[in-house]
Amino acid sequence: MPWQKQGKVLAKVLIGLGLYNGAQHLAAQLDSIAAQDFMDWRLVVSDDGSADAGPAMVERFAARYPAGTVRLTRGPAKGASCNFLSMLALPEAGEYLALADQDDVWKPEKLDRALQCLEARPDAGLYSARTTICDNDLNPLAPSRSFPGPFNFQNALVQAVTAGNTCVLTPAAIRLARQAAPAAMAQRVESHDWWLYQFVSGAGMGIIRDDVEVLFYRQHDENLKGRNDTxxxxxxxxxxxxxxxxxxxxxxxxxxxxxxxxxxxxxxxxxxxxxxxxxxxxxxxxxxxxxxxxxxxxxxxxxxxxxxxxxxxxxxxxxx
Structure with a gap:
């Protein structure tokens, strides 16, 4: 299903990128963020203790933009899920939060499509989508799985279907989720995206699970979570x-x-x-x-x- 742009969305987005020894593929992801059709974003990269050139790459990327547009910060060093959950504290009032993995490549329309979908569903608090599964060299292999729905608390309690690398949260969802996130971090929940699906649906907000593929999802030995369609x-x-x-x-x-x-x-x-x-x-x-x-x-x-x-x-x- 092709994406047809409907018009400009008046919103601001904080992109929260989780980084840990991701230098090998980070440049491609940063370039794809720079190439987004939707331009009103700022980027915070939460580094969870990298020992490679990743943080230096972020600093060089930041130098291409006005001060404050791209920022490198230190993560909690308690694993990927805690790193992403800690980002709920970062957005300013009125900002959306888009989560990003270090080794994906976003399609140019990714942010714009998410915001358009959320604008069309005022009840929704969380957007997620399908991805294009690729090999290590970003050659497409297959689309990620499509699910029929419904996407609600009864499903969320027992299944994770909102891929974290596609998630975008509304300001209203962020305000609630940031209050609950410390408990999730203390419990070391297995998947931040699963917990977000549970919490946002349990709080009464709608869940969007878009059937469009919005990014190239790179599969390699270091993936924390691999494909689930084979x-x-x-x-x-x-x-x-x-x-x-x-x-x-x-x-x-x-x-x-x-x-x-x-x-x-x-x-x-x-x-x-x-x-x-x-x-x-x-x-x-x-x-x-x-x-x-x-x-x-x-x-x-x-x-x-x-x-x-x-x-x-x-x-x-x-x-x-």
Missing amino acids: LPAMRSRLGQLFAGSYGGWLHRNVDALSAASDLLLPESQETLARFSRALTKPGPLMAIDLARLGLRRQTPMGTAALYAAAIAGRLRRKEG
Whole structure:
């Protein structure tokens, strides 16, 4: 589906780029940011302790712009998710926040499209999109997966579908999420984008999951999160689900959300509390409770795997 530009969006955007030993591919990403159709942005690069030339590259890039347009700052050095969550404190009043990975290449219309989509959905707090999966040399391999929706709290509690490298948050979503982020950082949630999907939907804001591919997503050995559209990748994720890793991620997410539950809608608070209780129950009883809550993944196979893992006791929170 091609992108058709509708007109100028009156907004300002803070781009938050997470950096850690990313010098090899950083120049291409910085150049793609410079080439955006939407020009009213500033860039903050949060370096999480790089030992390569990445920070120096950012400084040289900053010299091309007026003072304050590009800034290098020190990250919390607690991993990628904490680094990105720390960026919620950076936007000024009225600014949007667009998250950026160090080794992608943005298509020129990326920011403009996100803002147009958000402008068309006043209820929405979070925009995300599909990507073009590429090899290490940026040769396209395949589009990332498309999901049918709906994208809501019942899905967000059990599945991450808002790719962090495409996420753009509205000022209203930022104001709420920055209050809840310290709890998520303290819990070391597995994925900042998953937690953002949970929190923003739980707070009553709409979620946009655009079917357009907005960036080139480079795949290489150093990727923290790889593609999930191939059979080996799907088998690996299924293995994580039944090995107990996924259950641990659920528990950390629940604890992080519970610590900031006063920011969620009352109905989301109730769903979260019931979900937390369900995770303490024996497998069959847990599965029954999950079904009563209407929790679901984006495909029938994924939902079936979720309930199979619950019945097998792989999601249970160990008390005591």
